[in-house]
Amino acid sequence: MIQELEKIKSDFLSEADGKSLDRVALDQLHAKYIGRNGAITQATARLKEIPKDQKPQYGKILNEVKTLVEERLAAIRNALTLHDSATPDIDLTLPERRRFYGHLHPITQTLEEIKSVFAGMGFTVEDGPEVELDYYNFEAVNIPKDHPARDMQDTFFVSDKVVLRTHTTPVQARTMQRKKPPIRMICPGRVYRKDTPDATHMPFFHQVEGLVVDEGVTFADFKATIAAFVHRMFGSDIGTRFRPSYFSFTEPSAEVDISCIFCHGKGCRTCKHSGWIEIMGSGMVNPILFDYAQYEKDRYSGYAFGMGIERIAMFMYNVNDLRLFSENDLRFLEQF
């Protein structure tokens, strides 16, 4: 009887060991040894015919053979499963390739946000050339040849009559020349000034200006629009204040401050301990501009405003050096 068990074991080993088996062969082995009519199953059934004194030894060897067969079949099944999951043209041991995802530049992100806030208030987006006629850059926005404002803006001249625009204001002049009121527009874009690069100056930067012209437009309309913009952009708890100022194309003119977004008015380094941050220049449109546009002066009024996009982005992302935006250092850009 015990010899029979030894034969089952040696038969099984000769069939299973050192052979490359497929699933069909594996199933056949399973049926032949531990299936319903398998050799081991039958040997187990014969246990009751074994004389009492031989039973312990027979049982022990039977268990050993059964365990051996079960473990060996399970090992073969595992190896087959692993093999199936690895098709020949995929090398699972290769390290993964790093993917580079692009995203919008922080200046573009800020500009898109400003645009969406004003678009929500019914403003259109207008465009104009960066290489601009002296006439639109200066004359048509009330900066005549002998005007001191021309000294304030160091200009790149392409020729006598052509400049790199020093502000986006010429787009306002061009739009007024092309369209009749009501006008409700913003004009974002790049502008150029002869500045040496440092933490707060660049020879080029971005502005967004806005212009509203219609019948009965008042300074109160302007204040409400700017307050709505500031709340959407910086938070509903941010206050605004208007300080008298001077610009050639607005009269009266005002600088717009917002309560410091870092210290909320308590005073910190960014706001120079004043609790306020200047964000834009603005005012009611100087009626002289309506002459250039051939609008009826008594009928229309309007307001205009302008801000530097880099300046807004510096506040929103807490960046302290203007040059970082144009150096294209990935370590900087990847943070946005």
Ligand SMILES: [Zn+2]
């Ligand atoms: Zn502050």
